[in-house]
Amino acid sequence: MTAEDAVETIQREMTAFARRARASAGRMHPELSLVSYTLLGHLEESGGCRATDLAVHYALDKSTVSRQVAALEHAQLIERRLDPGDHRVQVLHLTDVGTQILAQVTESRRVAFRERLEGWAEDDLARFAAYLLRYNAAAAQTSPGAPATD
Secondary structure (H helix, E strand, O other): OHHHHHHHHHHHHHHHHHHHHHHHHHOOOOOOOOOHHHHHHHHHHHOOOOHHHHHHHHOOOOHHHHHHHHHHHHOEEEEEEEEEOOOEEEEEEEHHHHHHHHHHHHHHHHHHHHHOOOOOHHHHHHHHHHHHHHHHHHHHHHOOOOOOOO
């Protein structure tokens, strides 16, 4: 396989992966799109942040984040709290329900990945993980605001 063929295969397979990820997100929780899941995960990891921080981090339009945040608030998965350091700023945080649902969906995703990767040699898994880290790190360098490892 030539380098050009390999890049074409990678592009095609990454597109198929993204399509499956979007489709499976709805099956794992009906109110949780892949974008919503990603935003909840970031809020958990960061301990909360502003909506504008989410937009910058994921290189998303503010209106897209605003719609996602509104839906997550409506579902009572996140809440706004005043920033103790600056009461003009509202910080988004997971609610207890949001934390529980994120944990359930995260575990379901882990199970799905384990099933798909069952039978892979440990060396293959380690190489695959290293390649994904390398790919995402390079993508973050070429796309300002994009996460390196999310």
